[in-house]
Amino acid sequence: MRNNSKLLLALKAEKSNVEIHKHSAFQIVFTVDNPFDTTIEKEKHTGIFGFVIKPQVAHSCVCNHSNLIILNIEPYSFLGKLIFTKLGQKNAKIFYDNNEFQQFFEISQNEFSIYNMVNSNSQNQVMQLIDERIQQSIAFINENFKVDNISTQDVAEHIFLSPSRLATLFKQQIGSSISKYLLWTRLRNAIFLILTEKDKSLTTIALESGFYDSSQMNKYMYQLFGISPSKLKQKSDLIQFLDVEPN
Numbered sequence: 001m002r003n004n005s006k007l008l009l010a011l012k013a014e015k016s017n018v019e020i021h022k023h024s025a026f027q028i029v030f031t032v033d034n035p036f037d038t039t040i041e042k043e044k045h046t047g048i049f050g051f052v053i054k055p056q057v058a059h060s061c062v063c064n065h066s067n068l069i070i071l072n073i074e075p076y077s078f079l080g081k082l083i084f085t086k087l088g089q090k091n092a093k094i095f096y097d098n099n100e101f102q103q104f105f106e107i108s109q110n111e112f113s114i115y116n117m118v119n120s121n122s123q124n125q126v127m128q129l130i131d132e133r134i135q136q137s138i139a140f141i142n143e144n145f146k147v148d149n150i151s152t153q154d155v156a157e158h159i160f161l162s163p164s165r166l167a168t169l170f171k172q173q174i175g176s177s178i179s180k181y182l183l184w185t186r187l188r189n190a191i192f193l194i195l196t197e198k199d200k201s202l203t204t205i206a207l208e209s210g211f212y213d214s215s216q217m218n219k220y221m222y223q224l225f226g227i228s229p230s231k232l233k234q235k236s237d238l239i240q241f242l243d244v245e246p247n
Helices: 077-086 096-105 114-118 132-144 152-159 162-172 180-195 202-208 214-225 231-232
Strands: 018-021 024-031 036-040 043-048 051-052 059-062 068-073 093-094
Touching: 018 152, 018 214, 036 051, 036 068, 036 093, 043 051, 043 093, 051 077, 068 077, 068 162, 077 093, 093 096, 132 152, 132 162, 132 180, 152 162, 152 180, 180 202, 180 214, 202 214, 202 231, 214 231
Parallel strands: none
Antiparallel strands: 018 059, 024 051, 024 068, 036 043, 036 059, 051 093
């Protein structure tokens, strides 16, 4: 079983509204048929083709007449860094037509597909290098996220930095706090198990992902993704993980 790829894409076709929420992932949302409406950071945008947002940006979607593709991108991934660089100081980019979307990811209309989008020529644009200490922090979190009391202090001691310095450096490099990234890692594992271990109970999955119980997992999954674990399991045929990290 593989659940530690650097890039997670949760892909789903939606035709229902999503309430205001925010999460620790970069997110790409686009329609495959009719325009939809969104509210991002309290500003409403109507009749759009899609959007890209940074982590922790509050947003919602109204798509009663649209099917959406929703991609949640792990911050510590090639595509996450690419989006971070392309957005610059902006928290979001709204696309009002298909051409804007394709230009952002540097893909042509004839080549359009999810794989081409994330494996576009933009891979040749080398972004900022991730500090080795942050790489070590990420590795430590990935190895220990199942420990329910892991803290920023634990991560800081592992890489010989003060907690305050680590918190600042992590936020600068990754765009998310350590606690939010830890939560994202646990939810990523839970989502993977929900989609691949369908016979496991949600309680077992919660415990195996570092949560106290299924109620805590349910709370955070709904807060960060706008969907409950039980509903996620029901829609499992519409969701998949894609590993498209460059070699």
